[in-house]
Amino acid sequence: MTIPYLKMDGIAKSFPGVQALKNVSFEASKGEILALVGANGAGKSTLMNILGGNLEPNNGKIYINGEEVRISSPSDAAANGIAFVHQEMAMLPTMSIADTMYISSFPYKYGLIDYKTIYQRCRVVLKRLGCNFDPREKIRNISPGDQQMVEIGRALLHNPQIIIFDEPTSSLTSREKEHLFEVIRSLKQEGSVIIYISHFLDEVFSLCDRVMVLRNGETAGGGLVSEYTNSDIVKMMIGEKEIDTYYERSEHKAGEEIMNVKGVYRSGVISDISFSLKKGEVVGLWGQLGSGRTEVARALVGLDPIDGGTISIKVDDQMIPVKQSETKKYIGMITENRREEGLLLPMSVRNNMSLANLTNLTRKKPFSSVIDSKLENIETDKYVKRMDIKISSKNQRVETLSGGNQQKVIIGRWLQKNPPIYIMDEPTRGLDVGAKADIRRIISDLAEQGAGILVISSEIEEIMSVSDRYLVMKRGSIVAEFGSNATKEDLVATATGAASEKE
């Protein structure tokens, strides 16, 4: 056993309203691959961003080779031999491989970029990764897998001793993945400390030596991978003794089918999405971040294009295929980003709430394009009251409201229009406990009144408290379906791929 090369001790970090990390400590040695796993929001990325110099901790110390170091910027991290291979590749498609690798540190000679040296060093690094591209090749001409290699190459330029991989396989094919694993293993052989963040437990088992599990910003456990089974790790991720006090389950009675999705796909993003939604039921679409759940929601309402498949919706008591551009008429969509796609920030509560319903708020012919402001006010009042939105007046600008009230304005907008189907992507994200409970109650009420609702949430307790049925997504496909008797373990295990390996 070698001495720990890296040690993070008592790291704590809080953001406004959230304690992201509470007293997390770990060690990692040279020549080993440490897996860092945890559910969405467990604190993995925060921890690694602290090590990578993107965030500063509120508390705690970092030691490298026994010496305490201060890392307050990415360049501090680089100076201490830490390299970060990011999940989302920050690529410049129109620039060359060499330019991309050197963009933050071009070497100069006689006041000009020294391309001779750059190309030479790029070739050396790329060769080490088993790649034979010409460094002058444009990024857009190489595959995502090769782009990932370039990203790793960029990290390796400065001979790092500690390399962090954040979800590196999310956009790779299985062959590219194998190649990546070989590269990571050879980096380990060369004596680097490797920290590997993943949503996929199968990867952890085939690649990593040790595992550390984070849950709610705390260390939930860890040790040699060989001493654990899939279900041990899943249990650590979700916690065994959590009691659902806030999350009273509510069952709804499902009626007839109102939406049927068949074989919807968009190449490289989502594949073969098929499911059915019934009146009065809440279906939870569960999956890890980046599993394609948001993309499915957006495709169903025509916000993102699709390459094929049919969406049928019950119109006038008949299931008919609806063009993708027309589905919006029947679906109330609540997007995950309220400020960017949900609200007209400088406008009034009233205008925001009537936005989807304007054509129904008009006067009688021949003034059928004139808005009946009395009717508009009545409707606004009705849903402000029903949703219990705290406002000083209907004229208040929505940007001055709290997040919870803003979200209720958006939901109220759709209630006013009253579509048969709702899709809610992260409807309670960033809200306080009270607002969360209110919104879950509204979802339940809607289902009782006969709406069909598809809910996406990163919080497993939340999705379990509202859903009657679950669709689990992984890598752009629906991989499993569960009824209301599903357990947390079922959902987490399927989404992380552990179950599919075992069964």
Add this chain to the structure above:
Amino acid sequence: MSTFNSGVTQLLSKKDSKESRDIYWTRYLPYIVLVVVFVAVSIFVPYFLTVSNLISVLLQTASLAILAIGQAAVLILGGIDLSMPGVMALGSIFGAIYMRSGGNPIIGAVVMLAVPALLGLINGISVSYFGMIPFVVTLAMQAVTIGAATMITNQISIPVPENFCNAILMKIGGIPLPIIIVLLLTLFLQFAVTKTYFGRWLYSTGTNIRTSRVSGIPTKKVVLAAYSFAGLMGGLAAIIMTSRLYAASPQMGKDAVAMDIIASAAVGGVSTMGGVGTAVNAVVGAIIITLISNVMNMANVSYYLTLVIKGIIIITFVAIDANSRKKSTK
């Protein structure tokens, strides 16, 4: 009163928060500027405050006001139309050629409306369905139309029948028809943008096109309609301008006219960043710019200095607008 405040702001509460009070005064700025300019001109220009002179100033403003109204629709949407002068000139020239070859003046007027409306439609399709950048599309359209207008006419004005011009310029109760047209058009549009759902769609699309799209608003059609409307307003301006000149001329479409149009909108309180402004704002801006142009003309200010001054006016008002936006959405 409320209809005279600009689009979004009129929908705001009177005492919203501290921050909104900071941005409050900018909504009245155009009216303050109008009064200041008007008083200054009254003091320094002899015979300015006579009925006949005021009517002639308003007649002079009419075509610019109509162009500014068209521009306002596109600006509210978050776009820009730099092709209005060229589009107007080309419409005027086609109508004049038609009438010179013996065509009916009424159909001549329809041609003057239809050609610019069609060109506006092309702008609209390019921006909405092909996702092209409005600045580039309309700048290119300006080049195409002014180039075509100059080639077709060989830089020579085409006279139009006097009965056509006299009909357009006829006085009703002592007031020339173009002024009445602007007045009625402004009232109608003020009503349309503040009271109909089309108007709401225009503002919501200009405020946040993504939210509007998610909420089921046909944003592409809204964009298309706004650019087509701007073209149509170019056509209406063409009819009035042609009648006042008694001829169609490619000179009507020179690039500097676009500056006057944008300046009118900006000074009048139409935001170049979308979501804010009304027809009244555009007309108030057009009057201010016409007054300033007249004064500079009388003071023998060189053409080039005029350009400098107008450019500075645009930048100043856009800066004030940007600053108030920053405060409102922090």
